[in-house]
Amino acid sequence: MLLKDRVVLVTGAATGIGEAIAGLFAAEGAHVHMFDRDEAGCAAVASALRDAGYSAVSSGGDVRDAQRIADVARAAIERHGRIDALINNAGIFPRRAFLEMSAAEWDEMHDVNLKSMFHTSQAVLPQMVRQQSGKIVNLSSVTFHLGVPGLTHYVSSKGGVIGLTRSLAREMGPHNIHVNCVTPGAIHTKSEKNFVSPEQVQAFVDSQSLQRRITPLDVARVCLFLSCELSDGMTGQILNVDGGWAMH
Template sequence: MLLENKVALITGSGRGIGREIALKMASEGASIVIADIDEKTMAEALAEVQAKGVKAMSVKMDISDNAGVKEAVDKILAEFGRIDILVNNAAIFRQAPFLEMTLQQWQQTCDINLTGLYNVTSAVAPCMVANGKGAIISIASVDAFQGCLNYSHYAMTKAGVVGLSRTLAQELGPHNVRVNAIAPGIMLTEMTRDRVEANKEAYLARVPIGRIGVPEDIANAALFLASDLASYITGQVIHVNGGMYFG
């Protein structure tokens, strides 16, 4: 088991890629914290993780709420005593062509996708530093590297995830805390289902491996980065995209 005796907090793990990461890490023996803004999906994910026989809890968390995140992290520390693995996965993806975008739309995406990362990481990193170890994995996107038509705010936040991860790798490395990012390509989840189904042939033509990605593809990379197999890997972006973009 790759993650025995580790505690993993995964944001946005009620559904999609986050839920799959939680299940994968549970399969490798980690204790799991399901964190999401949506209580219904969170309860379903918690039940699935518990069925794997590991310790698990759920905490409702809006990652854009700084005080609420701190309270949630305190609850986790009261229950588990530490957090060894943080997966910054929660994000939103809302269409807004730049010429029509309102400041409110721009800010909402920044508040969740970027400031959300600050809120959660700044609440969790001190406990990793105190323990002298930790692994932080943040989910970026291929869109950070190639842009995303009609989602400029989203692409901008995902580029920010990369810059933050590379910088934190330098600041937290001396404390034995590794910080990496994963850049998924086109994955089939509820976030992208309509878009993927409407453009399937065009997408497939761009993916040398010849299939649309599934959440498990990302979960496998997250498991590797969280485990001691990656103990000399920090400040990196792993592109998991079937060869669509060789960045």
């Protein structure tokens, strides 16, 4: 097991990529602390993982709520005496034409997708510094490499995630804390039908080298790699999980 007895905090863990990360990490032996604004959904996923014999607890809350994040991180640290990995996964992606976008919509996107990582990272890093070890994995998006109309606020926030990753990796490297980033492509989640048509999905697959849908588990596996000792020589890196769409 790659994460035996490691203590992990995953945000946005009620569904999609975060749910897959929580399930895979739990199966690899981690104590998984799941956080989501969908409190009931997150609790149901955690309960199913416990029923399967794994270690999982859930907490409800908004990643924009710095105090709530601090409380949840403190509870995890008090329970286990350490924290080994933070997976910053929670995110939103509503489309809006740039000229129709309000400043409030721009701010909400950056608060949820980027500033939340400031809160979560500040909540776990003091303990990681004390331990002189830790892994942070930030979810950005391949759209940062491509640019997408109707998603300027989203792509801007995801570019910020890459900047945060690189600078925090340099700042925390002397403490043996690794900070890396995953950029998923078009992932076959339960919620995608709310955002894209079957024709758009086909266009995504046509743009990939691999001619199949890329799944939440595909992304979770790369997050696992970045959270365990297999990636101990890497920090500040950006890994595409997009079926060979963007290459750089």
